[in-house]
Amino acid sequence: MARLRYPHAHRLDLTEEISGHLVHDPYRWLETLDSGETHDWVAAQDALFTGYAAELPGRDTLAARMTELMRAGTVGPPVWRGGRQFFLRRQPGQDHAVLFTAGQDPGAPERVLIDPMQINPDGTTTLDAWQPDKEGELLAYQLSEGGSEESILRVMDVATGEIVDGPIDRCRYSVIAWLPGTRADRGPYGKAFYYVRRLPPEAVPDGEQQYHRRVYLHRVGTPASEDVTVFGDGMDKTNYYRASVSRDGRDLVVSARQGTAPRTDVWLADLTATDEAGPGFAVVQQGVDATTHLFTGRDGRLYVFTDAGAPRGRIAIADRADPGAAERWHDLIGERQDAILTDYTILDGPELTTPLLLAAWRLHSISEITVHDLATGTQTGTVPLPGLGSIGGITERPEGGHEAWFSYADNTTPPFIQHYDGRTGEVRVWADSPGSVQVPRVHTEQVTYESKDGTLVRMLIVSPDDVRSPRPAILYGYGGFGVSMTPAFSASILAWVEAGGVYATASLRGGGEEGEEWHRAGMREHKQRVFEDFQAAAGYLVAEGWTTPDQLAIYGGSNGGLLVGAAVTQWPEQYAAAICSAPLLDMVRYERFGLGQTWNDEFGTAADPTELEWLLGYSPYHHVQEGTAYPAVLFTVFESDSRVDTMHARKMCAALQHATASAARFPAQDAPAPGGPPGAASRPILLRRELSVGHGPRAVSRSVSVAADILAFAAFHTGLGVG
Numbered sequence: 001m002a003r004l005r006y007p008h009a010h011r012l013d014l015t016e017e018i019s020g021h022l023v024h025d026p027y028r029w030l031e032t033l034d035s036g037e038t039h040d041w042v043a044a045q046d047a048l049f050t051g052y053a054a055e056l057p058g059r060d061t062l063a064a065r066m067t068e069l070m071r072a073g074t075v076g077p078p079v080w081r082g083g084r085q086f087f088l089r090r091q092p093g094q095d096h097a098v099l100f101t102a103g104q105d106p107g108a109p110e111r112v113l114i115d116p117m118q119i120n121p122d123g124t125t126t127l128d129a130w131q132p133d134k135e136g137e138l139l140a141y142q143l144s145e146g147g148s149e150e151s152i153l154r155v156m157d158v159a160t161g162e163i164v165d166g167p168i169d170r171c172r173y174s175v176i177a178w179l180p181g182t183r184a185d186r187g188p189y190g191k192a193f194y195y196v197r198r199l200p201p202e203a204v205p206d207g208e209q210q211y212h213r214r215v216y217l218h219r220v221g222t223p224a225s226e227d228v229t230v231f232g233d234g235m236d237k238t239n240y241y242r243a244s245v246s247r248d249g250r251d252l253v254v255s256a257r258q259g260t261a262p263r264t265d266v267w268l269a270d271l272t273a274t275d276e277a278g279p280g281f282a283v284v285q286q287g288v289d290a291t292t293h294l295f296t297g298r299d300g301r302l303y304v305f306t307d308a309g310a311p312r313g314r315i316a317i318a319d320r321a322d323p324g325a326a327e328r329w330h331d332l333i334g335e336r337q338d339a340i341l342t343d344y345t346i347l348d349g350p351e352l353t354t355p356l357l358l359a360a361w362r363l364h365s366i367s368e369i370t371v372h373d374l375a376t377g378t379q380t381g382t383v384p385l386p387g388l389g390s391i392g393g394i395t396e397r398p399e400g401g402h403e404a405w406f407s408y409a410d411n412t413t414p415p416f417i418q419h420y421d422g423r424t425g426e427v428r429v430w431a432d433s434p435g436s437v438q439v440p441r442v443h444t445e446q447v448t449y450e451s452k453d454g455t456l457v458r459m460l461i462v463s464p465d466d467v468r469s470p471r472p473a474i475l476y477g478y479g480g481f482g483v484s485m486t487p488a489f490s491a492s493i494l495a496w497v498e499a500g501g502v503y504a505t506a507s508l509r510g511g512g513e514e515g516e517e518w519h520r521a522g523m524r525e526h527k528q529r530v531f532e533d534f535q536a537a538a539g540y541l542v543a544e545g546w547t548t549p550d551q552l553a554i555y556g557g558s559n560g561g562l563l564v565g566a567a568v569t570q571w572p573e574q575y576a577a578a579i580c581s582a583p584l585l586d587m588v589r590y591e592r593f594g595l596g597q598t599w600n601d602e603f604g605t606a607a608d609p610t611e612l613e614w615l616l617g618y619s620p621y622h623h624v625q626e627g628t629a630y631p632a633v634l635f636t637v638f639e640s641d642s643r644v645d646t647m648h649a650r651k652m653c654a655a656l657q658h659a660t661a662s663a664a665r666f667p668a669q670d671a672p673a674p675g676g677p678p679g680a681a682s683r684p685i686l687l688r689r690e691l692s693v694g695h696g697p698r699a700v701s702r703s704v705s706v707a708a709d710i711l712a713f714a715a716f717h718t719g720l721g722v723g
Helices: 036-054 059-070 491-498 516-520 524-543 559-570 596-603 609-618 647-659 700-718
Strands: 015-018 021-024 079-081 084-090 098-103 110-114 125-132 138-145 152-157 163-168 176-178 192-198 213-219 228-231 239-245 251-258 265-270 281-285 292-296 302-306 314-318 330-333 340-347 356-363 366-373 379-383 390-397 400-410 413-421 427-431 443-450 456-463 473-476 502-506 552-557 577-581 632-638 685-690
Touching: 021 609, 036 647, 036 685, 036 700, 059 491, 059 700, 079 390, 084 125, 125 176, 138 176, 176 239, 192 239, 213 239, 228 239, 251 292, 265 292, 281 292, 302 340, 314 340, 330 356, 340 390, 340 400, 356 390, 366 390, 443 524, 456 491, 456 524, 473 524, 473 700, 491 502, 491 700, 502 524, 524 552, 524 559, 524 596, 524 609, 552 559, 552 700, 559 577, 559 647, 577 700, 632 647, 632 700, 647 685, 685 700
Parallel strands: 473 502, 473 552, 552 577, 577 632, 632 685
Antiparallel strands: 015 021, 079 084, 084 098, 098 110, 125 138, 138 152, 152 163, 176 192, 192 213, 213 228, 239 251, 251 265, 265 281, 292 302, 302 314, 314 330, 340 356, 356 366, 366 379, 390 400, 400 413, 413 427, 443 456, 456 502
């Protein structure tokens, strides 16, 4: 039986002393993608994977089933402006969601505003963001190409579809905060908006082109070169900014977050008092270790959404005369000990006898909505939901009204939009999923298990039925940046379970499932806890009879790719396969690439000797050991990824291919016994590389393609037979 021949990767005799630590880096040459030797190595890896994948059984079957399930389509909640609604919808068979507008009356004709496939039929253009102005006359929208997420901003006349402004570049992750003003208004704020843009490349040091953002004021129809800098000069280069303008145009709120740090600084400006020097900002929160958002209600009150003194979130009212006096913030919706506050909206139209506040909560990853008296915060009811799932995107009419809209989805329910009537408390379907699909019957349960240090962690398990018998399984995790794993409709999960597998998602520390304390319990010096939570999840699945080590695959992407890399290097014998997507793996040099410098509050920095010890304690690339029988590993990378550099996967792939004790073979030549997993001798290390896509959204067909390769790889190496 012929073995796979891994492409040769020479090892450098490169060792650096960093803060007293000897750090080996034999594959540093693979950091440079455009060098000739790296190009040759990558091309050989491409050929290796292509040949291997062609022999994977069940790949086409899985792709066809996921394509069918994706025909459910998607639909987003309506955004209301000036008698118009704006919404996204992806019809069955479409590669991207399309942005529509329609009138407010039921049955009003719809009109396409932006269809990415019409702009670029090859599917590599994505609609990154959009925001209509307060009157519904103009639409600011941002497009990027090839997965770069380098958004280009333009402005469209909604009535005619004509592009009236732009393109404006360097707008990645920009919010758009429109000032009020109709076409007839020629006052100082007519047809203008605040937005965030990076400084031009020539104005910043080499290597810092992804940083140095500023908040600008832009007047529609004028060159961007004339935009006025409003905020950000002299502040940290990694700051991300958000801006919002109250409906009446009086208040401008700007917030700043240093990289992805879990804290914000917030300022408030009275635009009615603006002079030639620009708005004067009053501090609402600065230097406080908390995340806070400020919103001006239609009633003129300042609503504070914060985790200051309340890690699970609360809503308070600030004193307009002194909004920064946090000791005088009056709680309207207090912290709950059993749930996380995630969102809220206000209904205060004249149709209501009592203005209402709807609060969205997450109770151990499951959503709920409560109804409150706006004046007092007293809970008066709940909004019934269809099941144990996730809600998102609560919207209301800008003028108040009595209606709210929100999306709902769960593991077996494609996203659809519900409508809530504050007068009656009734909930009805506003917009169903565009396509009808036959969803397989599955069993879902949430379990609690104990981690290494005794902490209780929750996990959602989806299986073909409620019988606990050992089956091929995928364990998925993320565990970082306060991101929560919540129930969602997933074609890949359903296709895997329908084929007979188990799919488990663990709510690890580092995530946001249990609030900010849960997040901080898995960041910085506590990162190892995340990996131990994940390993304990695997142990639970085995101990409770869901699977066995020879039938278990682990999967994670981005920060979850770091999780998988750590699990593979710390407990290689516990898994049959691992899928490591767009991963962080060299934690000594991660800050030098992509957006790495924005993440050092989450992980720590190698520039600090103490924090370097944290990083070296688990950095997967630095823990690869020769002669170890590692599980089968598939790295998936996307060459337009501007967040996580693909060098991480290249270096780790080379290290594992050198170190592995496996005798990897093509699957057609070393198939598993019926109903059983392949032996250790058939566990390869492979790199799947994709062009013209990045870290974020992509065309549906491209998503299906990579998911089919991942599931087929996992199926073969865990013994899941796919017809």
